[in-house]
Amino acid sequence: MEDYIVRLVVVAIISWAAMFIIVRKFCPHLSFSSCNRIVSIIHAAFVVTLASLSVEDWSCPACPLASRSSPSQMRTLAISLAYLIYDLMCCLFDSHFSVDNSVHHLVNLKCN
Numbered sequence: 388m389e390d391y392i393v394r395l396v397v398v399a400i401i402s403w404a405a406m407f408i409i410v411r412k413f414c415p416h417l418s419f420s421s422c423n424r425i426v427s428i429i430h431a432a433f434v435v436t437l438a439s440l441s442v443e444d445w446s447c448p449a450c451p452l453a454s455r456s457s458p459s460q461m462r463t464l465a466i467s468l469a470y471l472i473y474d475l476m477c478c479l480f481d482s483h484f485s486v487d488n489s490v491h492h493l494v495n496l497k498c499n
Contacts, residue, residue: 392465399469403430407477423477430470437463 403426410422417425441459442448456464 389461392461395462395465396469396472399466400473403470403473404476407473419477419481423474423481427474430467434463434467434470437466 406429407422407426410417410425411419414422414425437459441457441463443457444450
């Protein structure tokens with residue numbers, strides 16, 4: 388993995404965690420899970436936007452097949468990878484531990 392992608396993943400993990408802390412600070416009445424869901428919604432909207440912007444040719448979004456990812460696609464994947472790492476950590480700190488959710492995150496981390 389290229390150095391700038393590794394740095395982006397680290398910065399993005401810190402950013403997702405900071406966003407969670409900010410949500411907890413401004414919404415103290417919400418539960419841990421609810422605050423994490425808000426960060427999840429923000430992640431979903433952000434990454435879908437980035438993924439849409441990274442498509443180079445809308446007539447064939449997956450073309451050419453088996454080609455290297457463009458820099459914008461790599462950034463989008465790095466931000467998603469960072470979110471999955473953040474969310475896995477949240478799963479471990481949540482009072483309701485779920486094995487299937489943790490396995491889901493580990494499998495997705497492997498695919499990224």
